[in-house]
Amino acid sequence: MIPEELPMDTQATRKRICLICEGSYPYVAGGVSTWIQMLIEQFPDHDFIIWSIATNRKEMSQYKYTLPPNLLDIRTVYLEDHPFKPGPGKLRLTRDEQQALKALILDETDDVAWQSILDLIQHHRQRLVDVLMGEAFFSLAVEQYQNDYSRTVFNDYLWNLRSMYFPLLKVLADDIPVADLYHAASTGYAGLIGSIAAHVTGKPLLITEHGIYTREREEEIIKAEWVIGDFKKLWIHFFYKLARIAYLKADRVIALFEHNRNLQIELGCPPDKTQVIPNGVDFSLFSALPEPARNRDMIRVGAVVRIVPIKDIKTMLLAFDHAQKQVPQLELVICGPVDEDPDYARECQQLLAELGTEQVSFAGRIQVRDHIAGFDLMLLTSISEGQPLAVMEGMAAGVAQIATHVGACQELLQGAGDDDLGEAGLVVPVMDVERIAQAIIDLAHHPARRRQMGQAGQKRIQRFYQKPDFLRQYEDLYMNWLAEAVPSQGD
Incomplete structure (x- = not known):
């Protein structure tokens, strides 16, 4: 990784923030991407x-967002750009390079000798596949295999x-965009290159x-068919180590709610680095939305989600099918992009066809504020x-909610601490x-219960989750740490 240099005409006037993300902005529409767009704007x-x-x-x-004028550049590292195809001739590592590779793979401590590793990667930047196909890597693999995976x-x-390790070496080989502050939207690869x-x-x-990135990867790996048996432990350990690094x-680690902050500490984050900053929404906008024209004889259930496995659309379809058989006037409108995982979207459409439920529609990507008040x-x-x-x-629009017991959903719908506003939905x-x-x-x-829940939800958003409060906390955070930043090269 080689740091670039800040152009002289921008050094004295405006500060530059590098937002680091994985699998989201600007290519995937969703909550993290919307959060990034909001910060920039x-x-x-x-x-x-x-x-x-x-x-x-x-x-x-393809970009899924209109890029704000103060977004100067988008640098993308594609993890799957190069296949495992060795270059010409054998690659031999020096003794120091072999030690650096050993520290990266076998060292159980989180205090990694990054400079040695970066020197190795920089020296062999065009032959990273050969590093992994070479004798030194093979010997290290044998050593770890005999110690832990001989069965x-x-x-x-x-x-x-x-x-x-190929994706890891690939992200580490990328040049570092020059910035006054780095802000990662997760641990994992984003947190790793932010650390570097x-x-x-x-x-x-x-x-x-x-x-919590590591928990999400752990859940995926446990369920994944491409990782078998004992190798699940290998991958889970890898992502846990990236998180600890x-x-x-x-300098600061932010969670969206207290439970996740406690998980971060449990996973190795020093408590004094942690902070909770909840997301915020534009209450004045969503609380005053007019209801769109629609058939009031139907009870409209809305789902604003990406059509991807982690959102479990199949369970949604099965549950709605069961409910609609009991309440025929129910209809379900699923709003969200279908192009992120086309195979899964097709599986959902096939399931819907097999169920024969007619009162379900996929609306695709929508402007949420144009539809949400009609649910x-x-x-x-x-x-x-x-x-x-x-x-x-x-909730800000006054719509009752049903949500699974994940993340902050229970806290949002039922309150936490001294919140006595009542339930905004069912968990x-x-x-x-x-x-x-x-x-x-x-x-x-x-x-009547739906209306009561909608009113409780509006009050909770108004009191605890407003966009200006969210932005003020990030403004304070940026100002404090930009003031702490050492001068850029050429300042």
Whole structure:
């Protein structure tokens, strides 16, 4: 990683913030991307750079957002750009390079000798595949295999290890965008390159976790078919280590709610670095939305979600089908992009066809504020969440909610601490078709209760989750850490 240099004409006037994200802005529409767009738009006196980590160019090349004028550049690292194809001739590492590689793979401490590793990567920047296909890496793999994984097939173990470290080496080989402050939207690869940028430049690093990245990866790995047996432990350990590295290097680590802050501490983040800053929504906008024209004979259930597995649309369809058989006037409108995971979207459409439920429509990506006031209730069936903006916007619009017991959903719908405003919706177990269906039926039969929940939700958003409060806290955070930042090269 080589740091660039800030142009002289921008050094004295405006501060530059590098937002680091993985699998989101500007290529994927969703909560994290919306949060990033909001930050950039609301701080026009700062310049921003996006350092985006994406899977591949085919799936992530089209921008899903209108880029604000103070967004100067988007730098994207594509993890799957190069196949495992060695270059010409054998690559031999020096003794120092072998030690650096050993420290990266085998060292169990989180205090990594980054300079040695960066020197190795920089020296062999065009031959990273050869580093992983070479004798030194093979010997290290044998050593770890004999110590911890000897019950498995060695070749399977070796290729898991190569698949694990190639993306890591690839992101570490990218040039560091010059900035006065680095702000990662997760741990994982984003937190890792943020840590390296802070190490190399001496600039501050902030991390905001919308969910807990390591827990989300752990859930995915446990369920994944591409990782078998003991190798699940290998991958989970890898992501836990990345998180600890980021937590230790960061100057400030932000969670969206108290439970996640406690999880960050449990995973190795020093408590004095942690802070809670809830998301905020534009209450004045959503609380005054006019209701769109619609058939009032129907009870409209709205879902504002991306059509991806983590949102568990299949459980939503099964639960709605069950509920609609009991309450025929129910209809479900699913609003959200279908192009992020086309295979999963097709599976959902196929399931819907098999169920034969006619009162379900996929509206695609929409302008939420044009539709949300027309919902009688809203439904979220995710298996993992942070603090979902769609739920908060629905609450601000006075719409009763049904949400699974994930992330901050219980806190949003039922309150926390001294919050006595009442319930804004029902919290249901993850993947529990019958309980979710029953919640839909219960609220469908009780319009007065829906109205009461909608009013409680509006009051909670007005008191605790307003956009100006959210922005003020980030403004204070940026001002404090920009004041702490060492001068850029050439200042």
